[in-house]
Amino acid sequence: MTQTKIKSAADLGAHLAACESFAASATGPEWLRTLRCNGVTHFTELGFPTTKLEDWIYTPVTGITKLAFRLAATADATVTAEQLAPFAFPGWTGSRLVFVNGHFAPALSSLPAPQQGVTITNLAAALASGDKLVEAHLAHHASVDGSGFSALNTAFIADGAFIALAPNAVAAEPVHLLFVSVPGNAANTAQPRNLIVAGANSSAKIVEHYVSLGGAAHFTNAVTEIVVGEGANIEHAKFQEENLEAFHIATVQATLARDSRFLSHSISTGARLARHNINLVMTGQGVDCVMNGLYAVGGKQLVDHHTIADHAQPHCGSHEFYHGILGGNSRGVFNGKIFVRKDAQKTDAKQTSRNLLLTDTATVNSKPQLEILADDVKCTHGATVGQLNDEALFYCRTRGIAEVNARRLLTHAFASEIVNRITVEPVREHLEQVLWARLEELIEKK
Amino acid sequence: MNPPLIEITNLSAGINGKQILKGINLTVRPGEVHAIMGPNGSGKSTLGYVLAGRKGYDVTGGSVTYDGKDLIELSPEDRAREGLFLAFQYPVEIPGVNNTYFLRAAYNEQRKHRKQEEVDAVDFLAIVRQKMKLLELPEAMLKRAVNEGFSGGEKKRNEIFQMAVLDPKLAILDETDSGLDIDALRIVAEGVNKLKRPDNATIVITHYQRLLNYIVPDFVHVLFDGRLIKSGGKELALELEEKGYDWLIGKNGK
Numbered sequence: 001m002t003q004t005k006i007k008s009a010a011d012l013g014a015h016l017a018a019c020e021s022f023a024a025s026a027t028g029p030e031w032l033r034t035l036r037c038n039g040v041t042h043f044t045e046l047g048f049p050t051t052k053l054e055d056w057i058y059t060p061v062t063g064i065t066k067l068a069f070r071l072a073a074t075a076d077a078t079v080t081a082e083q084l085a086p087f088a089f090p091g092w093t094g095s096r097l098v099f100v101n102g103h104f105a106p107a108l109s110s111l112p113a114p115q116q117g118v119t120i121t122n123l124a125a126a127l128a129s130g131d132k133l134v135e136a137h138l139a140h141h142a143s144v145d146g147s148g149f150s151a152l153n154t155a156f157i158a159d160g161a162f163i164a165l166a167p168n169a170v171a172a173e174p175v176h177l178l179f180v181s182v183p184g185n186a187a188n189t190a191q192p193r194n195l196i197v198a199g200a201n202s203s204a205k206i207v208e209h210y211v212s213l214g215g216a217a218h219f220t221n222a223v224t225e226i227v228v229g230e231g232a233n234i235e236h237a238k239f240q241e242e243n244l245e246a247f248h249i250a251t252v253q254a255t256l257a258r259d260s261r262f263l264s265h266s267i268s269t270g271a272r273l274a275r276h277n278i279n280l281v282m283t284g285q286g287v288d289c290v291m292n293g294l295y296a297v298g299g300k301q302l303v304d305h306h307t308i309a310d311h312a313q314p315h316c317g318s319h320e321f322y323h324g325i326l327g328g329n330s331r332g333v334f335n336g337k338i339f340v341r342k343d344a345q346k347t348d349a350k351q352t353s354r355n356l357l358l359t360d361t362a363t364v365n366s367k368p369q370l371e372i373l374a375d376d377v378k379c380t381h382g383a384t385v386g387q388l389n390d391e392a393l394f395y396c397r398t399r400g401i402a403e404v405n406a407r408r409l410l411t412h413a414f415a416s417e418i419v420n421r422i423t424v425e426p427v428r429e430h431l432e433q434v435l436w437a438r439l440e441e442l443i444e445k446k
Numbered sequence: 447m448n449p450p451l452i453e454i455t456n457l458s459a460g461i462n463g464k465q466i467l468k469g470i471n472l473t474v475r476p477g478e479v480h481a482i483m484g485p486n487g488s489g490k491s492t493l494g495y496v497l498a499g500r501k502g503y504d505v506t507g508g509s510v511t512y513d514g515k516d517l518i519e520l521s522p523e524d525r526a527r528e529g530l531f532l533a534f535q536y537p538v539e540i541p542g543v544n545n546t547y548f549l550r551a552a553y554n555e556q557r558k559h560r561k562q563e564e565v566d567a568v569d570f571l572a573i574v575r576q577k578m579k580l581l582e583l584p585e586a587m588l589k590r591a592v593n594e595g596f597s598g599g600e601k602k603r604n605e606i607f608q609m610a611v612l613d614p615k616l617a618i619l620d621e622t623d624s625g626l627d628i629d630a631l632r633i634v635a636e637g638v639n640k641l642k643r644p645d646n647a648t649i650v651i652t653h654y655q656r657l658l659n660y661i662v663p664d665f666v667h668v669l670f671d672g673r674l675i676k677s678g679g680k681e682l683a684l685e686l687e688e689k690g691y692d693w694l695i696g697k698n699g700k
């Protein structure tokens with residue numbers, strides 16, 4: 001195994017210089033500038049993670065450090081609506097906020113009709129208007145010292161989505177957040193920062209969607225903080241279909257208050273390297289959350305999910321379902337941590353990770369990590385890695401279905417089990433189309 | 447007499463090298479119903495799997511001629527397309543695959559094989575509805591994933607439903623009666639009887655005489671230790687019900 005050596009501040013070179021100059025020049029209120037400076041400081045200390053770190057042993061990020069660092073100051077104005085057509089959800093009636101290279105592009109976006117108690121806008125606008133919720137929550141949940149990447153994102157906080165729901169507000173339509181990277185001379189890096197604050201008993205469905213225009217390498221480093229208030233009900237779907245040269249690093253950090261419901265989806269088909277951190281912290285009793293995930297990769301792709309279900313309070317349920325489909329020489333990593341704190345009695349935590357290897361050269365490292373300090377809990381986990389079920393294949397064939405079609409059917413079914421948990425139909429439809437094409441590619445290339 | 451639909455001659459087969467079937471002889475003609483009975487582990491399901499072409503179930507001797515063809519040479523899907531159907535003793539759950547979608551995929555592959563036009567979703571639904579009535583199945587079953595979370599009885603009814611839609615020439619029902627309550631048993635058996643025609647045949651594998659009160663067999667065979675040790679008419683089933691297998695095994699035991 002090749003190990004990258006721990007970087008000294010000097011080795012961070014271009015990134016650090018860019019950080020510092022950005023932090024020095026960027027405008028905004030005092031508190032924000034302090035946040036950014038903290039980001040710079042922590043990034044200087046942490047640098048990029050190396051494969052010596054336990055959480056990164058299978059995921060070398062040298063490709064990112066070698067990539068020239070070009071951050072856009074504004075959205076690329078040359079992007080047209082037609083170019084985004086392939087990323088539209090069929091029959092979508094909800095709103096769509098488009099971000100190009102990390103910056104809001106109003107001309108490409110369609111904002112929702114104004115609704116009492118529901119704010120759906122971009123972070124730069126919310127910062128400019130001095131929204132107090134932003135100051136109260138931004139960077140309070142995803143800690144800057146978690147990893148070099150979130151620190152780096154914090155150093156560059158400028159734009160992203162901002163969604164706020166007043167208590168009892170129910171967003172009328174789902175929200176589509178489309179993050180488009182247009183790698184080129186002007187930019188190859190995006191650092192979107194999203195904040196979702198859901199008041200007590202509010203409810204919304206939000207889709208974060210990451211895509212590329214063009215096939216050149218680029219780097220997305222996203223952080224999304226989600227604050228789910230008491231009794232609120234939030235569905236958050238993240239779909240990453242960036243180009244196969246892209247590096248995608250993203251953290252979703254959700255804080256779940258008493259009696260809230262949170263449904264998280266992560267669907268990942270794109271990028272040369274994708275690392276998803278999904279961290280759910282249950283800070284009140286009676287929370288019920290689901291982590292649902294699917295990755296379908298081939299070629300030389302690497303996809304890594306690190307999830308945390310942190311049961312800090314009693315009587316919470318977390319249910320995690322991850323499926324992986326791996327072809328070519330691809331690699332999958334799944335690490336599911338479940339923490340059950342000392343007082344978190346009556347916890348019900350369930351985790352399953354299933355992986356389907358389409359070739360002998362695809363590999364997966366799947367690992368549950370349970371730390372249970374309470375004694376009256378129900379925790380189960382299971383991981384499988386393997387081929388399609390022989391019995392099911394035979395059953396299909398005895399009904400007249402050709403073996404290759406039976407394989408296809410079962411592979412799609414394996415993906416559908418995850419996709420079907422998404423409650424927004426146009427998103428499911430889009431995913432089915434994209435996944436169908438992707439799986440056909442994987443099955444054919446084997 | 448009709449030419450045989452299937453002719454099994456001195457068939458021996460094993461699972462991963464272990465010999466299970468040790469010389470089976472059986473001829474089934476169109477229009478006939480045969481029952482195969484026998485104690486646990488005697489090889490009844492193995493016979494079904496061998497005829498359906500399951501991987502790992504290797505034929506080590508003898509031959510099977512089905513509808514004039516060498517059955518053993520055919521892939522499982524081609525056997526199905528030629529009209530062979532196995533209702534599983536333990537039907538397999540396929541999460542994520544809709545029951546109707548699955549059945550239409552199978553139906554259309556069979557039609558394609560027979561050079562018939564494929565059927566679209568709307569027309570297929572009409573076919574399916576008609577067969578559901580025959581078996582008094584709830585409509586909700588169509589929308590669920592294949593066998594997933596079905597009760598034991600529901601799974602068996604789903605097998606017969608598939609059979610009704612696929613309309614095979616030779617159906618092998620492996621303990622379709624187990625797990626059915628008495629009403630379901632009657633419905634399923636009546637369904638099977640309604641599907642009976644002069645040009646198709648059924649092999650019913652069962653432990654219980656009670657099914658044979660509804661599906662009346664022309665022949666009853668006893669399978670023991672990989673061999674058919676006794677054959678007779680429907681009265682043999684009654685005799686077995688009364689006396690068990692010991693009196694037969696005594697004569698033929700190892």
Ligand SMILES: Nc1ncnc2c1ncn2[C@@H]1O[C@H](COP(=O)(O)OP(=O)(O)OP(=O)(O)O)[C@@H](O)[C@H]1O
Nearest residue numbers: 461462464466485486487488489490491492493535
């Ligand atoms: N995969 C296997 N490997 C080895 N032996 C097997 C395998 N499957 C079945 N057998 C053996 O083959 C024999 C016949 O099994 P089979 O399932 O055909 O019996 P059966 O007559 O259908 O029994 P039952 O009435 O319980 O359904 C048994 O001794 C069984 O243990």
Ligand SMILES: [Mg+2]
Nearest residue numbers: 490491492535
């Ligand atoms: Mg059996």
